[in-house]
Amino acid sequence: MTTDDLLTLAAATTDAPVAGAPLALVELTRSYGPTRALDRFSLDVRPGEFVALLGPSGCGKTTALRMVAGFERPDIGQVRVDGVDVSGVPAQKRDMGMVFQSYSLFPNLTARDNVAFGLRLRRQRAGVRRRRALELLDLVGLAEHTAKFPHQLSGGQQQRVALARALAIEPRVLLLDEPLSALDAQVRGELRDQIRALQQRLNITTLFVTHDQEEALSLADRVCVMNRGRVEQIATPAELYAHPSSAFVAEFVGVSSRVPVDRRGEHVVIFDRDVAVRGAPLAGHVGALDALLRPEDVRVRPADAGNGVVQHRVFLGASTRLEVGFADVVLKTDVGSSDANRFEIGTRVTLEMVASDVLVASRRIPAAALD
Amino acid sequence: MVAPVTPLDLGDDLGVEPFAITAPVTGTARGPRRSPRWGRGLVLLVAALYFIVPIYAALDFALQNIQGHFSLAPLTQITAQPGFAAAVGLSFRLSVVTLAIELVLMVPTVIYVHLRLPRFRRVMEVVTLLPIVIPPIVLILGVLHAARPYQWISSSPYLLAAVYVILAMPFVYRSLDSGLGALDLRTLVEASRSLGAGWIATLWRAVLPNLRSALLSASVLTLALVFGEFTMAQLDLWTTVPVWIYNSSSTDPHVVTAVSMMFLLVMWLVLTLIVSLDRTHRRAKGPSR
Numbered sequence: 001m002t003t004d005d006l007l008t009l010a011a012a013t014t015d016a017p018v019a020g021a022p023l024a025l026v027e028l029t030r031s032y033g034p035t036r037a038l039d040r041f042s043l044d045v046r047p048g049e050f051v052a053l054l055g056p057s058g059c060g061k062t063t064a065l066r067m068v069a070g071f072e073r074p075d076i077g078q079v080r081v082d083g084v085d086v087s088g089v090p091a092q093k094r095d096m097g098m099v100f101q102s103y104s105l106f107p108n109l110t111a112r113d114n115v116a117f118g119l120r121l122r123r124q125r126a127g128v129r130r131r132r133a134l135e136l137l138d139l140v141g142l143a144e145h146t147a148k149f150p151h152q153l154s155g156g157q158q159q160r161v162a163l164a165r166a167l168a169i170e171p172r173v174l175l176l177d178e179p180l181s182a183l184d185a186q187v188r189g190e191l192r193d194q195i196r197a198l199q200q201r202l203n204i205t206t207l208f209v210t211h212d213q214e215e216a217l218s219l220a221d222r223v224c225v226m227n228r229g230r231v232e233q234i235a236t237p238a239e240l241y242a243h244p245s246s247a248f249v250a251e252f253v254g255v256s257s258r259v260p261v262d263r264r265g266e267h268v269v270i271f272d273r274d275v276a277v278r279g280a281p282l283a284g285h286v287g288a289l290d291a292l293l294r295p296e297d298v299r300v301r302p303a304d305a306g307n308g309v310v311q312h313r314v315f316l317g318a319s320t321r322l323e324v325g326f327a328d329v330v331l332k333t334d335v336g337s338s339d340a341n342r343f344e345i346g347t348r349v350t351l352e353m354v355a356s357d358v359l360v361a362s363r364r365i366p367a368a369a370l371d
Numbered sequence: 372m373v374a375p376v377t378p379l380d381l382g383d384d385l386g387v388e389p390f391a392i393t394a395p396v397t398g399t400a401r402g403p404r405r406s407p408r409w410g411r412g413l414v415l416l417v418a419a420l421y422f423i424v425p426i427y428a429a430l431d432f433a434l435q436n437i438q439g440h441f442s443l444a445p446l447t448q449i450t451a452q453p454g455f456a457a458a459v460g461l462s463f464r465l466s467v468v469t470l471a472i473e474l475v476l477m478v479p480t481v482i483y484v485h486l487r488l489p490r491f492r493r494v495m496e497v498v499t500l501l502p503i504v505i506p507p508i509v510l511i512l513g514v515l516h517a518a519r520p521y522q523w524i525s526s527s528p529y530l531l532a533a534v535y536v537i538l539a540m541p542f543v544y545r546s547l548d549s550g551l552g553a554l555d556l557r558t559l560v561e562a563s564r565s566l567g568a569g570w571i572a573t574l575w576r577a578v579l580p581n582l583r584s585a586l587l588s589a590s591v592l593t594l595a596l597v598f599g600e601f602t603m604a605q606l607d608l609w610t611t612v613p614v615w616i617y618n619s620s621s622t623d624p625h626v627v628t629a630v631s632m633m634f635l636l637v638m639w640l641v642l643t644l645i646v647s648l649d650r651t652h653r654r655a656k657g658p659s660r
């Protein structure tokens with residue numbers, strides 16, 4: 001089933017699209033012993049918006065999601081849905097649809113009964129439950145599997161039933177806790193498209209937790225990058241990639257190479273060229289600096305007198321990633337795969353800066369130097 | 372023996388059913404090497420004899436009259452035995468009460484420990500082993516001594532049920548513990564709550580139906596224990612079935628043996644029934660995870 005088919009199906013459902021509610025996380029703080037899982041974490045999600053919480057494991061993203069769901073309580077702070085603080089409301093009364101990382105279908109119920117579970121608790125009549133469950137299973141492309149038990153479905157199918165089940169209760173907010181991480185690559189891609197198509201069609205406010213930057217960038221309207229319980233940056237995927245607000249974001253989102261640079265006035269010197277600094281003025285930085293270079297910021301050319309040496313090559317399909325040894329650092333850059341045979345391992349190359357400005361950060365002392 | 376079937380997720384994901392690979396049936400490839408099969412047969416035979424010979428001997432003895440000839444009289448006389456019906460009635464009431472208390476106490480406790488106090492599981496394991504480690508005679512003398520000031524309970528047969536709850540605890544705990552261990556309990560509970568179910572609805576609709584096998588085996592073990600326990604009932608001076616069998620063995624040993632055989636048969640039938648019910652259910656719902 002293609003995304004277009006899905007949209008058609010979604011349009012064909014008789015019920016009105018679920019209206020998205022605004023969601024606000026206000027100064028959420030939670031400590032576990034000496035560790036702060038969340039530290040004054042705030043986030044506003046607009047009605048119908050899809051926001052991804054992205055960060056390394058332990059950054060607090062799952063804790064934040066579980067607070068919205070009502071499975072964890074903040075020490076301080078509020079969760080507001082439609083302007084109303086729901087921090088004290090138990091999970092079962094919050095009307096949040098949730099899809100979990102692990103398969104969460106009730107093993108004793110068929111796909112249809114799983115989807116109808118929430119409707120049954122809402123005392124909907126059997127006929128209504130049945131019709132709505134079938135509609136939703138149809139929507140996620142499982143119309144032929146309604147009578148199957150979870151163990152008879154593949155992992156991807158189970159997650160789609162879980163999605164239908166979460167949508168069946170017409171939730172005010174949809175919460176997705178790494179729903180794709182247990183699936184293999186191909187299924188993950190398909191389900192990812194499907195989630196996005198449904199979310200846009202139903203216009204439902206969605207919070208999505210992931211540690212996979214590709215997922216976050218491809219799905220979300222805005223991405224909230226988290227680190228140590230705090231917000232590092234909230235921005236659209238394009239903004240996040242092009243204008244990371246910190247070294248952490250630059251290195252966590254997309255590929256970056258750190259190259260030590262010297263200052264020259266308001267510029268830094270990279271490959272003997274003066275390059276402007278992106279974001280905060282250079283005067284704000286104290287001490288030695290590193291430049292954070294994206295693969296596309298740099299161009300390489302084979303040259304016998306070049307100052308870099310190709311150390312490693314990774315074929316990525318249309319492009320090939322080169323790791324070039326330069327001074328004491330390794331720099332990642334991409335060349336077209338058709339061109340890649342000019343860059344055998346050991347080839348000497350010259351490096352040239354093509355970006356007009358560059359992000360800088362305080363120099364990181366290599367671990368070896370600390371010993 | 373059926374080879375294990377493993378569902379394979381091939382990422383088919385748009386409509387194609389997942390399929391299963393069945394492991395090759397053992398034996399065909401090992402044609403000439405027959406000796407392990409003989410060995411297995413021998414072990415099975417010895418084990419079968421170990422169980423069947425005493426049962427056969429008891430059955431043979433049960434179906435004899437006083438003169439030592441074959442007779443069905445001991446079977447027909449069972450119900451006419453003085454005190455028999457009362458003993459069965461008492462054992463039955465005790466088993467129902469024991470089972471009810473056991474499940475009401477243990478099911479929420481074990482679920483709570485799994486959900487909220489997973490580190491407490493080791494402590495629970497040790498605690499629930501105590502009734503096996505403490506000799507029954509010590510346990511019942513302690514209970515009788517402790518209950519003596521409270522006339523209403525010390526004079527009631529249901530004091531025995533309270534003791535049986537403790538005796539059955541190791542078996543019930545282990546059944547439930549392994550049943551819950553096979554479920555992703557936390558996710559099931561959270562999924563159910565996010566869909567609008569309170570704690571009771573979650574327990575009733577999402578957890579207990581998936582603990583069916585564990586609950587059945589816990590129940591069977593409890594019933595078997597209550598119908599077979601002798602020491603406590605004897606010391607508490609209540610005539611349950613085992614006590615009645617012991618008391619009557621001097622008057623008519625043939626009938627008493629027939630009663631024992633009948634209970635063996637009844638228990639076996641109950642077990643078979645429960646197992647087959649569970650199997651039918653599993654065929655519908657598939658193997659529990």
